[in-house]
Amino acid sequence: MMRKLYKLILILTMILTLSACTGLIEKVKFEGVTDDIRKPNNRNLMIKGTWKLKDKVVPENLESDILEKYSKTEWFYLSDEIVKFESRYTAKPNFKTRYLNFSELIKDLSKEIKETEKYIKGEGTVFTVTDGQYFYQDIFVINEKEIAFFYDGILFVFEKASTEVSKEIVANVKELVVEKSSDDNTTEDKKNDIALLLGIKTPRKDKNGNSYYTYRTVLFRRNNKHKPLIYSIKNLLIPRTTGFWMVGQEHIIDDRGTRDILFSYSLAVGNKESSRYLLGEKNNNSIIYLGKDHVALEIYDYISSERTYGIYDLNKLSDNTKLSILDIAGELGIQTFKDETAKILSASTIEADLLDDLDFSNIGIKRTNDRWNFISNINMRVNNNLQTREFRINLIPTIDLIDQESLSVPWDAVRTKLPGAIDAYTSPDKSVLIVQNNNELLAFDLNDGIISNESLMSAKINENDRIIMAQWIMGEQATVWEETIKNQEIIPMNFIISH
Template sequence: MKKIVIITVSLLVAFIFIFHKYINMSFSTQVLPVAIKSFPIEGRWVVTRCVLTDSSAASESNTKEFWNKEAIFSGEEVYFNNESCKNPNFKIKITDTKSYFWDNFKVKPADLGISEQKVKVVTISSGNTFFDEYVQTNDNQIIKNSNGMLLFFTRQGTGVSKFPGEHEPKSSKVLMTKFQKDIVSKSGLLLGIKHKEENGYSYKTLWISSKYKNLDEIKEVKNLLVPRKSGFWEIGMDKNVLWGKSLNSSNSKYKSRTLVNSEITFVGNEYISLDNKDLGLEVVAIDNLNGDNIAFSKAFGSDAEEALKKSAELFLKRLNKRNLDQTDMNYMEKNWAVIRRSGRWILRGRTESGDFDIAYATPSILTTYDDLYIPFNSIKKVVPDAVDAYASPNRDILVVVTNTNIKVFSINNKDIGKIKADIKLKDNESVVMGQWATGEYVEEWGKVVSKVSSLSASSQPPTKQLSEK
């Protein structure tokens, strides 16, 4: 009986081995490469709409160069706007629509006419070289970002028998929605102003806004009205106390810092820069006004620390002073600030021998939009006594500051247009904040200004409003 069981098991094992080998041999002869018959984006597509986002420096006229332009996608080549990618590789990532458009462009999908909950982000490369990226919302629409300008493509067909230059694309209508027009036609500037008085400094904010090339009434509120991610804050100085308060709730608590002989040199979304004549320069977080001032290298990294050192050494060399030592570096690490000069926010350092400019670009964590579309030298030709200037992201208004006035001009293409307003400054007034809004945010910020203004006892600024002739 035992022998029968052993023989039976042995035969069963041998049978399984032979059957398994046969199955493998049979299947191995059937494994063939699978031909890819379609691609994520395929065929001919034409630009039928352009949207300018807040991050775009283009104007409405710049969109015309893309109207009716055709893109072609195949397994052999991707082609658009005279650029091509041979033997392209496609990678697809499915992502949440709201998160993608808001995180990348600060735009709500609904404002773009997009209702899909998910979109495909298609990345195109050749080998290890990136070529382009498109967002596919549905089978008949893809979107490409071109420096903040969103190009909407509509499918024209799946066949790729001809490439650009061999045929004329079908005519398409370029639509500009009210949302798009608002983005490029509405600008607003919150300009924070410091006034040196006998016993310290006072602060105020001007609201300068323009809609469709028409300047609105310029408003003034007490203290500094600061737009932040968490909502608007009010910041001011009461004798020797620097204070800040969120306007989101009536129960918000004041944050404060006791200072002596100090002034504000800059206010951003998250940080404030101070000059204390006794203690030195400081940069502190608005959320922690009473906290320690931020060390320069910790804020920006090792390359910034090297820029600080080289800038200080150059400054001391010009004064024929000794070389820096570690004590000097420790001192400078905490003695730095942000100041305004000739249309730019710049970094300022301090040694025991004096102040110097730091040859390091002011990081975006400190300042937001800070581009001057028209060169400051060109502005000086029109306004010789200009000391500062602010150009809107939409390139529709220019605010020029002199020692006595604030002048608002229109911008025509790359030229300074007609003057629209002239605001008289008091003696010893200077700018410490410049925050821009565009599109729908102009109305939102304007409502906050009106609300704060109605509660303020300050009078309206001495403004002479000028109409275009």
């Protein structure tokens, strides 16, 4: 009896030991994975301290006024209470860490400044510092004594001067925050300063009768001090974490055929000629969605008339690789895609078993009424005739992909007020409604969800124009957006300001 009891205890001990080891192994796997994202303890930050400028990597074509702006830069301060770099600061820092491939992250930025590889290469830790409103900065950890980050197109490299930030600096930043808060509370126009960037595509025909698209950005800005303002520029201006980028396409016809070349570059360090990408299998495509880090294309084959879709990472365009559903939504997304495809096939009179040969990268993003939707399609040949079935996919993304902001008023209420409405957007503070109909963009006041009777503004657009990008900002950054737009070549617009 004792021998059996001894064996039982021994077996239980071995099981418990193996379980503990398995847990340890799983923990090690998790901590080493390159997609690890976590919120660090502010009081144990490895980047906390006072940092002295060691070097600046500057692109050759950087504007002289930006160079002058940072000619006397010397210090960067970071603690669990404050972060300060030049005129940028916050007293409410939040931190997130990621372990990433540096080369992939800065591929397009470093195209014009090869020297970045002197400091940033391989894999490492990136700290994201933000206060959720005005301050955002990605910081590369080079080693325990060196960090670097991009701002205004410049790579700033710092070495640690102290593990602490002086009480005087902390107090100074907090005083600046108090002063700014006081100004915001007493100046009504700052509190209600709102800007919206809309990306619009317009269909055209080339000399061969083939379709292509041109793109433009429309900025709407409104505060209590001024009448609403509206500007329009060529191409798509998108605010990203590394600053403003310009995205667009060139439609080219020559001896090699017809193709659409996408360009994407930072306004601070790049240019259109050095950032051109031939994407898609057929090279004839148009932008159907643009977000801060991704672009979705509709890809068209002029010969077969087949259409497919593709979503690309803006930081990896040179790879010419679509994101797959597995990248976007994991195994659950794969199953959802299969289920949606099966529904389409079962509802079709066509006898075709396509479920074993699905293209999991044939996925796009389109706007319908008040939201962005994931879409795909099936191209089928029946008696030599092309039949295409397009369908939505109810994916739950596991990556930051869609800038999804639902309307603060019901879509039915918008359609009741404006029966011709095609699309609509509401500001983050729920005070402004932007509506698109067949030939206008209209702006309305919103008060407790009630749409004003009179529009703030109306601007003429083309009947077949479609919105493919929408980005809101509130507060002081609205001025930055307007100044950035005004520094580009303005396209005249027909518009009416009501009041």
